[in-house]
Structure formats: C-alpha cells, structure tokens
Amino acid sequence: MSAVVRHRDTRHKYSVVTYVLHTAARVLAAHPEANSAIRGRRFPRVARYPSANGKFTLDRTMNGRRIVLSTVLPDLQKASLADIQRQVDHFRDSDPETMPEFASARLLQRLPWPLGGLMFRLGVRPLARRGATFGTFAVTSLGHRPVDAFYSVGGTTITLGVGRITERPVVREAALEIAPLMHLSFTFDHRVIDGAEAADVLAELKHALENFEGDE
Numbered sequence: 001m002s003a004v005v006r007h008r009d010t011r012h013k014y015s016v017v018t019y020v021l022h023t024a025a026r027v028l029a030a031h032p033e034a035n036s037a038i039r040g041r042r043f044p045r046v047a048r049y050p051s052a053n054g055k056f057t058l059d060r061t062m063n064g065r066r067i068v069l070s071t072v073l074p075d076l077q078k079a080s081l082a083d084i085q086r087q088v089d090h091f092r093d094s095d096p097e098t099m100p101e102f103a104s105a106r107l108l109q110r111l112p113w114p115l116g117g118l119m120f121r122l123g124v125r126p127l128a129r130r131g132a133t134f135g136t137f138a139v140t141s142l143g144h145r146p147v148d149a150f151y152s153v154g155g156t157t158i159t160l161g162v163g164r165i166t167e168r169p170v171v172r173e174a175a176l177e178i179a180p181l182m183h184l185s186f187t188f189d190h191r192v193i194d195g196a197e198a199a200d201v202l203a204e205l206k207h208a209l210e211n212f213e214g215d216e
Contacts, residue, residue: 001185001186001198001199001202002149002151002183002184002185002186003183003184003186003202003203003205003206004181004182004183004184005181005182005183005184005206005209005210006170006179006180006181006210013085014081014082014085015085015088016141016143016162016165016182017056017088017139017141017143017162018081018084018085018088019081019209019212020139020160020162020184020205020209021054021056021073021076021084021088021139022076022079022080022081022084023205023208023209023212024052024054024076024137024139024158024160024205025052025054025076025077025079025137026052026077026208027201027204027205027208028052028077028136028137028158028201029052029077030204031197031200031201031204032048032049033048033192033193033197034137034157034158034188034192034193034197034198034201035048035049035052035136035137035157036048036049036136036157036192036193037049037127037130037131037134037136037156037157037192038157038189038191038192039125039127039130044191045127046192047127047128047130047131049131049136051074051075051077051131051136052075052076052077052136052137053072053073053074053075053076053131053132053135053136053137054072054073054076054135054136054137054138054139055070055071055072055073055134055135055137055138055139055154055156056070056071056073056088056091056138056139056140056141057069057070057138057139057140057141057154058070058071058091058092058096060096061096062096062097062102062105062106062109063097063106063109063110065109067109069096069102069105070135070138070154071091071101071102072132072133072134072135073087073088074132104123124155134155134156135154135156136156136157137156137157137158137159137160138152138154138155138156138158138159138160139159139160139162140152140154140159140160140161140162141161141162142161142162142163142164143162143163143164143165143182144164145164146164147163147164148163148164148166148183149161149163149183149185150163150185151185151187152185152187153187154187156189157188157189157192157193158186158187158188158189158198158201159186159187159188160184160185160186160205161184161185161186161187162182162184163182163183163184163185164182165180165181165182166180166181166182167179167180167181168180168181184202184205184206184209186198186201186202186205188201
C-alpha cells in the first residue's frame with residue numbers, strides 16, 4: 001500500500017529520510033504488534049521489541065562493486081531529529097571501505113556467495129537479537145532518482161519506501177493548487193500484522209509527517 005504525503009519545507013536542515021525514521025519510530029512505538037519480527041515456517045514465533053530500531057540503506061561502492069549497504073540506528077523512538085541526522089550524515093559521508101561499522105559487510109563480501117549468505121542468515125536468525133542486528137523496521141529511498149513509488153521488501157516486518165518529491169496538482173478546500181508531494185510506499189509481512197493494523201500505521205505515519213510536531 002502507499003500514501004501521498006505533502007512535503008514540508010525543511011530548508012535542507014534535515015533530510016526526508018531523517019523525518020521518516022524519526023516519525024516511523026514513534027508511530028511503531030505506539031503499535032508494538034508492528035514493531036516485531038517472525039521466525040520459522042512450520043512453527044513460527046513472533047518477537048516484539050521495546051525499541052524501534054530503524055534500518056536504512058545506502059548506495060555505495062565496496063571492493064570495486066556497487067552495492068546496497070544497510071545500517072541500523074537504535075532506539076529511534078527516543079532520538080531527536082538532530083541526533084538522527086548526525087547518524088545519517090555519518091554513514092552517508094564516510095567511506096564504507098574503512099568504516100569499522102561495515103567491517104562485517106566487507107568480510108561477507110569477500111567470502112564465496114554461498115558461505116557469505118549462510119553466515120549472514122545465521123547472524124540475523126536469533127529473534128532475541130534480530131531487532132538490534134537487522135532493525136525492527138526499514139526505510140529505503142530512491143528520492144534522488146526519477147522514481148515516484150516503489151515497493152521494497154527489506155526483511156523487516158515493515159519497510160517504507162521514499163520516492164521523489166515533485167510538484168503536483170492537488171485539491172484543497174475545493175480549490176486546485178500546485179504542491180510538493182511525495183509517495184510513501186509501505187510493505188508489510190502479513191504473517192505478523194493484518195491489513196487493518198498496517199493501514200492504521202500508514203495513516204498515522206502520513207498524518208504525523210504532514211503535521212509534524214517535534215524537536216526541530
């Protein structure tokens with residue numbers, strides 16, 4: 001499912017991804033059923049997490065290959081916008097070839113694919129620590145490309161996809177005007193939450209982003 005979000009004028013102080021991470025963490029803190037993970041097929045188990053840990057993705061080059069890297073920002077339900085932006089900037093502006101945070105990713109990339117894939121699955125398999133190692137929700141953005149909407153499955157119960165911001169015609173109070181709008185896509189694991197809960201989370205996220213009241 002997706003929502004169209006009216007873009008707010010951030011004056012480039014904070015990125016859209018930062019607003020989405022900040023707001024999604026607070027919405028999910030109010031929906032613990034969605035801030036969770038599942039493991040197992042025949043006898044599935046669901047774990048709910050007290051902290052909203054946001055995974056976000058980065059388009060990077062490592063060992064001469066263009067890859068998508070991800071990192072987890074913990075306890076975002078308590079973090080300020082400025083704190084989240086500092087973390088986002090740290091990962092966006094640093095070199096993944098030398099960052100200690102990506103040492104495991106560099107090791108996995110050097111391993112043969114079957115072995116690297118096995119080690120990754122073993123690392124994120126335990127439910128007790130999956131929220132910390134893999135995040136409890138994911139945010140991925142293609143806003144820097146000519147992409148309006150896309151639907152990504154990030155391995156978490158909920159994945160939010162951020163599209164580009166463009167001027168579009170909208171109707172407000174029976175009048176037509178032009179406004180900057182953004183498509184926000186929302187994919188979810190139906191084994192963990194149903195469509196009604198997912199719709200509630202997306203609706204609250206849209207409302208919170210458009211009527212942001214926070215620690216700017």
